[in-house]
Amino acid sequence: MHAITIPRPGGPEVLTWAEVPDAAPAEGEILVRAAATAVNRADLLQRQGHYNPPPGASPYPGLEVSGTDVATGEAVCALLGGGGYAELVAVPRAHTLPVPAGLSVADAAALPEVACTVWSNVGHDLNGKTLLVHGGASGIGTFAIQFGVALGATVVTTARKAKHARLKELGAHRTIDYTSEDWVAEVGEADVILDIIGARYLARNLDVLASGGRLAIIGLQGGVKAELDLRVLMAKRASISATTLRARSHDEKAAIVRGVRDHVWPLVESGAIKPVIDRRLPLSEAAEAHRIVEASDHIGKVLLTVS
Structure with missing residues (x-):
């Protein structure tokens, strides 16, 4: 698979589109073929060397993803400890959410991190x-x-x-x-x-x-x-x-995700809450997406799409 790697800390230019070993799900995880991820300020901090992934998480940036479960074909989005900037992502099943009715699979990538942060x-x-x-x-x-x-x-x-x-x-x-x-x-x-x-x-x-x-x-x-x-x-x-969301335990995140599914997803599916997407760029152009977010020249989310 391909992923955005960070060979060394630095500016957006250090983000590198590279071929890496395929993600492999562990027990209790599913493998998601990514449709999109979203840029969060935590990704900028990780790129700068100031916010390392928690133990056991993927070394690649990206705190959320949307796509399809490789095993079942189900459309899902998920909260991540890292690894969203990749074509394949291993995700704890308990941290996944169904793509809300009425949303495209790609646009659902704009929701997991913000929904879980605001709800919690x-x-x-x-x-x-x-x-x-x-x-x-x-x-x-x-x-x-x-x-x-x-x-x-x-x-x-x-x-x-x-x-x-x-x-x-x-x-x-x-x-x-x-x-x-x-x-x-x-x-x-x-x-x-x-x-x-x-x-x-x-x-x-x-x-x-x-x-x-x-x-x-x-x-x-x-x-x-x-x-x-x-x-x-x-x-x-x-x-x-x-609080931070990324460093919470598996069980804490699972509880937050359940709360979002039960209490927030109905608001999304009713149209009361809609993902606000400033623009979409290919995942290979992650450096440009980081420049946009760093300059605060956006409203809402900047998505990185996977072809």
Whole structure:
């Protein structure tokens, strides 16, 4: 098979389309002939040498895939610990999902990582609450906006001004340009915050967090270290979680996937949530896809398709 390899850490140019040994499924796994994968920021970090795959995972980048089960011909998509940038992918059966009705097999590659991330961090108790989504134009952001709206939340999001119209089309009730507006003043108060920035936003997130609110940190684009005034947290009876999906155990991921299948997939199949795909490129052009995501010149997901 062919896969995108990373011979050495570096820029997008180090990504190499190469012939490699075929993926071989272990016990409890299936072999998927890939139709597409999607680019996530974790892939960029892995390429740079900052985010190695967990033990036992494929060395190739790619945290999600869609395609067909080689043994049964069933159309599936899956959450991965790595290996999505390849023609064949070995996947734990418990981490697979059926391709939602109404979606092409390739487009389903835009869903597993974002659906599992949002479901496991935001949850389902959103009706009547205010959800603040930082980075609303990202793959996770575009999914979270639709998820929050579908569950009855008032959704506020931060993004560059040029992307606001599209985010409002997805259902965002308010959009804030973080480059020119004081988003703390504009938000006022939020019950749940989904944050991809990390350290730089920590204190300001606490400023807007409502009493009894929840802050879920899922990214560190704004740094890894910050001071926290615990008195603010205690006074608000608020909670902070900081999670990654990739490093979770097999059983934890399987439980998240089951939750997505039971509670999120019906929203996708009803049309309440749709994958937002900025563009599609051949897998062999992964370097160009990384440049696009690195520059934040996209809205939603950038897919890599396998012919």
